Amino acid sequence: xxxxxxxxxxxxxxxxxxxxxxxxxxxxxxxxKIAEQAGAVAVMALExxxxxxxAAGGVARMADPTIIEEVQNAVSIPVMAKARIGHxxxxxxxxxxxxxxxxxxxxxxxxxEVYHLNKRDFTVxxxxxxxxxxxxxxxxxxxxxxxxxxxxxxxxNIVEAVRHQRLIQSQINKIVNTxxxxxxxxxxxxxxxxxxxxxxxxxxxxxxxxxAAGGIATPADAALMMQLGSDGVFVGSGIFKSQYPxxxxxxxxxATTHYEDYKLIADLSKELGTAMPGLEMSSLEPQERMQDRxx
Amino acid sequence: MIxxxxxxxxxxxxxxxxxxxxxxxxxxxxxxxxQLNDIDGLVFPGGESTTMRRLIDKYAFFExxxxxxxxxxxxxxxxxxxxxMAGDLAxxxxxxxxxxxxxVERNAFGRQRxxxxxxxxISSVGESVxxxxxxxxxxxxxxxxxxxxxxxxxxIVACQEGPFLACSFHPELTExxxxxxxxxxxxxxxxxxx
Numbered sequence: 001x002x003x004x005x006x007x008x009x010x011x012x013x014x015x016x017x018x019x020x021x022x023x024x025x026x027x028x029x030x031x032x033k034i035a036e037q038a039g040a041v042a043v044m045a046l047e048x049x050x051x052x053x054x055a056a057g058g059v060a061r062m063a064d065p066t067i068i069e070e071v072q073n074a075v076s077i078p079v080m081a082k083a084r085i086g087h088x089x090x091x092x093x094x095x096x097x098x099x100x101x102x103x104x105x106x107x108x109x110x111x112x113e114v115y116h117l118n119k120r121d122f123t124v125x126x127x128x129x130x131x132x133x134x135x136x137x138x139x140x141x142x143x144x145x146x147x148x149x150x151x152x153x154x155x156x157n158i159v160e161a162v163r164h165q166r167l168i169q170s171q172i173n174k175i176v177n178t179x180x181x182x183x184x185x186x187x188x189x190x191x192x193x194x195x196x197x198x199x200x201x202x203x204x205x206x207x208x209x210x211x212a213a214g215g216i217a218t219p220a221d222a223a224l225m226m227q228l229g230s231d232g233v234f235v236g237s238g239i240f241k242s243q244y245p246x247x248x249x250x251x252x253x254x255a256t257t258h259y260e261d262y263k264l265i266a267d268l269s270k271e272l273g274t275a276m277p278g279l280e281m282s283s284l285e286p287q288e289r290m291q292d293r294x295x
Numbered sequence: 296m297i298x299x300x301x302x303x304x305x306x307x308x309x310x311x312x313x314x315x316x317x318x319x320x321x322x323x324x325x326x327x328x329x330q331l332n333d334i335d336g337l338v339f340p341g342g343e344s345t346t347m348r349r350l351i352d353k354y355a356f357f358e359x360x361x362x363x364x365x366x367x368x369x370x371x372x373x374x375x376x377x378x379x380m381a382g383d384l385a386x387x388x389x390x391x392x393x394x395x396x397x398x399v400e401r402n403a404f405g406r407q408r409x410x411x412x413x414x415x416x417i418s419s420v421g422e423s424v425x426x427x428x429x430x431x432x433x434x435x436x437x438x439x440x441x442x443x444x445x446x447x448x449x450x451i452v453a454c455q456e457g458p459f460l461a462c463s464f465h466p467e468l469t470e471x472x473x474x475x476x477x478x479x480x481x482x483x484x485x486x487x488x489x
Contacts, residue, residue: 100407
């Protein structure tokens with residue numbers, strides 16, 4: 001009975017267990033406990049939530065390991081953390097700390113403008129963001145075990161996540177209906193590995209779990225993303241930048257489970273206090289758009 | 296035809312549905328407690344046990360699930376599902392449904408980087424059954440009426456107590472559905488004897 005660690009089944013399987021759940025950004029042990037109590041399936045340990053990263057400007061890097069360890073010690077649910085795109089050493093540090101999942105994230109300032117990490121080299125699984133099927137396929141080709149929409153992080157504006165999820169779903173549908181002899185040209189057009197597109201065609205879906213992320217600010221936003229075919233949601237600034245984080249967190253968890261029960265979501269949405277402040281996309285300068293980082 | 300429900304509050308629901316369909320039974324995705332009345336058996340899928348427990352409480356599933364178990368209807372729990380079924384949780388004050396006389400230790404193998412897959416011999420089920428362990432629990436102690444079906448590294452990872460079946464790992468993440476077939480067989484035998 002020889003055991004194997006870090007196989008595709010073990011890495012992708014971890015994300016399968018998160019389905020139908022909410023993964024919440026937290027910056028300390030206290031927030032992590034609130035998230036766990038509210039029913040989060042995992043927490044993302046950060047130094048700052050995306051809206052604060054946006055406000056602070058400058059170079060955003062991996063969190064201080066002290067914060068990650070503090071969060072790991074506070075909760076029993078999985079702990080994720082972010083590494084900069086292409087930053088092999090940050091990713092290795094997070095792996096050494098024993099984080100359960102690494103987000104190679106455009107929320108942080110990229111360390112490499114050409115290459116993403118070769119995620120197959122790692123035992124720890126990775127989640128990556130994508131705007132379209134080409135980007136998702138490239139990340140899966142590099143070994144990502146979970147995908148998420150990029151959306152536009154830290155804005156509290158759902159429009160970009162909706163755009164990305166709708167595009168990816170329609171591109172999946174198109175690939176399923178493309179005959180195999182046309183698939184190589186599709187691969188060329190999308191800049192996607194042929195084998196990944198073939199896998200998508202055969203399964204009728206991405207070969208890994210696909211969550212929504214970037215701009216989810218209310219229970220209705222979370223339910224919307226589930227209806228558009230997401231397997232679960234990441235909520236970044238949306239929870240701890242709202243007026244009553246605890247209530248907000250619980251409401252988002254329930255709306256994600258029962259995303260078609262509108263009466264219930266109406267009840268959940270009552271007297272939640274103020275959601276996080278939102279940003280209109282046209283108010284962002286090109287260099288402020290996090291979704292354009294990564295390739 | 297046998298109808299088996301999969302508790303669908305959170306977790307890897309579809310994988311169980313597919314494995315059960317391959318074992319030739321009708322499946323029901325259970326989101327409301329009243330659906331428990333229409334099924335012959337229930338699967339607690341893998342996922343996050345704390346999340347599932349919160350949603351069990353919130354949507355008034357707790358008592359109906361206890362009654363389902365008390366009526367002797369079969370339940371199969373994988374990973375987080377086994378945690379929900381345990382009578383005791385090591386290092387924690389409160390267990391969840393407590394339908395099996397077992398003590399379960401959560402995350403017993405460590406963090407995700409320690410997660411693994413292995414081929415297991417499971418008594419009554421088969422040899423070299425593919426088993427995927429993800430931040431898996433172990434069954435630390437088992438009561439006198441619990442039959443140990445499989446061990447790994449000296450620890451119990453699959454067991455049965457009457458109509459209740461629990462395992463630490465995820466048979467639903469593999470194409471090997473012998474454990475699901477075994478669960479279906481358990482239900483068939485109960486139906487015949489009833």
